[in-house]
Amino acid sequence: MQIVEKKLDEIRPYPNNPRNNDGAVDAVAASIRAFGFNVPIIVDASGEIVAGHTRYKAARKLGLETVPVIVADDLTDDQVKALRLADNKVSELSSWDYVMLEDELAEIKMDMEQFGFRSDEEVASISCGGELDLEDFADERFDYCCPECGFMFNE
């Protein structure tokens, strides 16, 4: 496994990538600007993106000429398709320990809102997991709470 620098026009998004990620581009761009491009984009042998569509969009937005890329040229077409989905899915299987998150956020001097963190109450109100008392968020009414990921929603 090695990282190669590739020009942005040497790689391309998967046309049927089943993700709405436009709302994440600004936060990812802010992260790249603040911390560097720490997680390479994964592409298949043809240069089509497997993991990192949002990083790709953020790189375009930032006007980067090249990005770090890992070429996964040892995978079949089906494996590429499956990994593209799995990479997004597995990140949904973890959740926040909000008490510890608050402690961490309190110690960090940077503006964390640029990376998508909102005020504590707002963040907490979108999850039914952990030890939160939903009565604290009575103004935010949701009919359903996903048993899998804890996301609260209405129909």
Added chain:
Amino acid sequence: MKNQKKPQIRMLSVEAVTPYERNPRYNQDAVSAVAESIRRFGWKVPIVVDKDLVVVSGHTRLMAAERLGISEVPVIVADWLTEDQAKAFRLADNRTAELSTWKMTLLDEELRTLGAFDMGALGFHTPPEVIERPESEDDAGEDNERADMVRCPHCGAWSSREEARADHADR
């Protein structure tokens, strides 16, 4: 953009890499799916660590490596990060992943073409009857076809209305 060295991958023993002791994530439930992904597809995304080899991004992958008995893991040593930046990126990397959602129709389409794969072991919960259902252009219409079930707009999991009803919903 922050001025950094080009990231390089080093192979380090799992013992050399230390989890961040105050990582604010519950990730036990993700370990088996991540392990299955590594087993099937190989290691594709390196673990990112700070200059002291403390994990910044990849706690679940490290746990999966230990479960799989992998002795060496690919690591990017992000020694350009200050302590504050490492703390901030550790959180931001998880948070930004939450800002995207699934396009359910396209997801079902992809899952349908992967019929031979056991996607359940990778964390997908879409029931077979949904995958095999005739194509529809309208996600909302699809949802309504299953009056006894609701679908999470965030992760795509179907669950029974009863199971998903939030306790405080007063209706």
